[in-house]
Amino acid sequence: MTAAPPPTHSSGRQRDAARTRAEILDVATEEFARLGYTGARVDVIAARIHTTKRMIYYYFGGKEQLFTAVLERAYAVIRQQEQGLDVGHLDPVAAIRRLAELTFDHHEEHPDFIRLVSIENIHEAEHIIGSATLSELSSPAIEVIGRILEEGRAQGVFTADVDAVDLHAMISSFCFFRVANRHTFGALFGRDLTAADRRQHYRTMLGDMVLAYLTGDTARER
Amino acid sequence: MTAAPPPTHSSGRQRDAARTRAEILDVATEEFARLGYTGARVDVIAARIHTTKRMIYYYFGGKEQLFTAVLERAYAVIRQQEQGLDVGHLDPVAAIRRLAELTFDHHEEHPDFIRLVSIENIHEAEHIIGSATLSELSSPAIEVIGRILEEGRAQGVFTADVDAVDLHAMISSFCFFRVANRHTFGALFGRDLTAADRRQHYRTMLGDMVLAYLTGDTARER
DNA sequence: CAATTAACTAACTAGTACGTTACTTGCCCC
DNA sequence: GGGGCAAGTAACGTACTAGTTAGTTAATTG
Structure with missing residues (x-):
C-alpha cells in the first residue's frame, strides 16, 4: 500500500x-x-x-551510569585545573589569597558543575560512592593547601588551628553558596550574589575572610 | 458476579x-x-x-502548589525562630558569635530544610518568586545583624567594610555547605563535616572566622 | 571484495505519573 | 431529623518514560 x-x-x-x-x-x-x-x-x-x-x-x-559519567568528567575538569595551579613561588599569605581566588573563579565559571554537585548531594553522593574513579582519587587542591599552611605556620604568620581539608571546606563554602543559592538568596533578600558589578567585592571579601581567620589572633574574641 | x-x-x-x-x-x-x-x-x-x-x-x-506550601511553611519556621532571637544585651562581638552559632544550630537541626533550599535553587527559586508570602516578607535576621554591625562599628571594634546582607551570606555559606554538601565532601575528602565529635570544632571555627573578618585589620594582608 | 563487526535507527513494551470524574459519607445547623 | 455541604474515596484516562528488541547501514580487514 x-x-x-x-x-x-x-x-x-x-x-x-x-x-x-x-x-x-x-x-x-x-x-x-x-x-x-x-x-x-x-x-x-x-x-x-x-x-x-x-x-x-x-x-x-543506562541513565544512572550516564549521570555517573557526567560527574566523572565534571570532576576531572577541576582536578586538571587544580593540578595546574602554581602558587609555590608566592609567600603563604599571597598564596592563600590566590588559591581562594582561583576557587572563586572556578565556581563562577562553572555553574553547571555547581548544580550537578547540589543534585548529587540530594542523592547522597551515591554515584560518587559507586564510582571507583571518583571515590579513590583525591584532590590536588588539598595537597597545595597543606603545603601553604605548613609554610605559613613555620613563618609564624598563620596562627589558626585548622587543617587543609577544613580550610578547603571554608573556602568552598563561600564560593559554592554564592553560586548555588543565588536564586533563593536573590528572591528572599533582593541581592544578586552573582551580579557582575559585585564580583570583585565578593572575591576580595573571601580572601579577606580566609586570611583574617588564618592570621588573626583568635584568642582576642573569646 | x-x-x-x-x-x-x-x-x-x-x-x-x-x-x-x-x-x-x-x-x-x-x-x-x-x-x-x-x-x-x-x-x-x-x-x-x-x-x-x-x-x-x-x-x-496540585503538586506545584503543594511544593510551594511546603516551602512557605519551612521558611515560616526559621522566621519565627529568628524573631525570637535575643542578642540585644550582648556586646557586638559576643552578639555576632551567638548569632552565628544560632544559624549553625538551625542548619544542623533542619537538614530537610537545607535540602528543600537546594532543590528550590535547582528550580531557580520559581516557587519562592511565585509566592507572595515568601517573596515579600524579609528576614528578621538581617535587621538583627544590621543593628549589631552598627553598634560594633560605633564602638570601633568592627572594621570590615560589609553590610548585613553580605555578612548573613557569609555566615549562611559555611552552615549551609557543611550540611548540604556533606555527602559529596565526605565521599571525596573522607571527612564527615557533620560528625558529632567535630560539631563544636566547626561551630567555633565559624565564629572565629566571622569575627576575625569583622575585627581584623584587613589592610594587613594586602 | 566478501565477511565481520561497530555504529546506528525505529518501533515497542510495560510500567508509572499527574490530574480528573463521579460518587459516597458523615457532620452541622436550622 | 433532614437538607446541605465539607470531607473523603475509588477508579479512570491520558501522557509519559526508562529500557528493550529486532533489524539496518557503514566501515574495516583479511
Whole structure:
C-alpha cells in the first residue's frame, strides 16, 4: 500500500563513536544540571543531538551510569585545573589569597558543575560512592593547601588551628553558596550574589575572610 | 458476579480537615526533601498518610502548589525562630558569635530544610518568586545583624567594610555547605563535616572566622 | 571484495505519573 | 431529623518514560 519510501538516511549521523559519545556527555551534563537527575529525560538528551535513546544505552548502559559519567568528567575538569595551579613561588599569605581566588573563579565559571554537585548531594553522593574513579582519587587542591599552611605556620604568620581539608571546606563554602543559592538568596533578600558589578567585592571579601581567620589572633574574641 | 461487598469504610479517616492538611504538608516536606520536586510522587505522599491523592488536589490544587506550601511553611519556621532571637544585651562581638552559632544550630537541626533550599535553587527559586508570602516578607535576621554591625562599628571594634546582607551570606555559606554538601565532601575528602565529635570544632571555627573578618585589620594582608 | 563487526535507527513494551470524574459519607445547623 | 455541604474515596484516562528488541547501514580487514 504505497508505503512511504524508506528514508535515505542521508540525514543520518556520521559514524563517529568518539563524537557521539562526547556529544551525549555534553548535552547530558546540561540536561542533568538544568533539570536534576529525575527531571532529565533520556529521550530529550538523545533528540538534542539527533541520535536515538538507544545510543545512550549502547555507550553508557543506562541513565544512572550516564549521570555517573557526567560527574566523572565534571570532576576531572577541576582536578586538571587544580593540578595546574602554581602558587609555590608566592609567600603563604599571597598564596592563600590566590588559591581562594582561583576557587572563586572556578565556581563562577562553572555553574553547571555547581548544580550537578547540589543534585548529587540530594542523592547522597551515591554515584560518587559507586564510582571507583571518583571515590579513590583525591584532590590536588588539598595537597597545595597543606603545603601553604605548613609554610605559613613555620613563618609564624598563620596562627589558626585548622587543617587543609577544613580550610578547603571554608573556602568552598563561600564560593559554592554564592553560586548555588543565588536564586533563593536573590528572591528572599533582593541581592544578586552573582551580579557582575559585585564580583570583585565578593572575591576580595573571601580572601579577606580566609586570611583574617588564618592570621588573626583568635584568642582576642573569646 | 458476587462483587466483593463494598468496604465498610470503617477504616476511613476521621473527618478533620486541619489534620489532613497538616499531615499532607508533613509528609510532603519529607518526600520532597528526600527525592526532589520531580522525584517525589504525589501518590506516595497520599498513601503514607492513608489518604488519597485526590485530597492533595482538594487542599493544595496540585503538586506545584503543594511544593510551594511546603516551602512557605519551612521558611515560616526559621522566621519565627529568628524573631525570637535575643542578642540585644550582648556586646557586638559576643552578639555576632551567638548569632552565628544560632544559624549553625538551625542548619544542623533542619537538614530537610537545607535540602528543600537546594532543590528550590535547582528550580531557580520559581516557587519562592511565585509566592507572595515568601517573596515579600524579609528576614528578621538581617535587621538583627544590621543593628549589631552598627553598634560594633560605633564602638570601633568592627572594621570590615560589609553590610548585613553580605555578612548573613557569609555566615549562611559555611552552615549551609557543611550540611548540604556533606555527602559529596565526605565521599571525596573522607571527612564527615557533620560528625558529632567535630560539631563544636566547626561551630567555633565559624565564629572565629566571622569575627576575625569583622575585627581584623584587613589592610594587613594586602 | 566478501565477511565481520561497530555504529546506528525505529518501533515497542510495560510500567508509572499527574490530574480528573463521579460518587459516597458523615457532620452541622436550622 | 433532614437538607446541605465539607470531607473523603475509588477508579479512570491520558501522557509519559526508562529500557528493550529486532533489524539496518557503514566501515574495516583479511
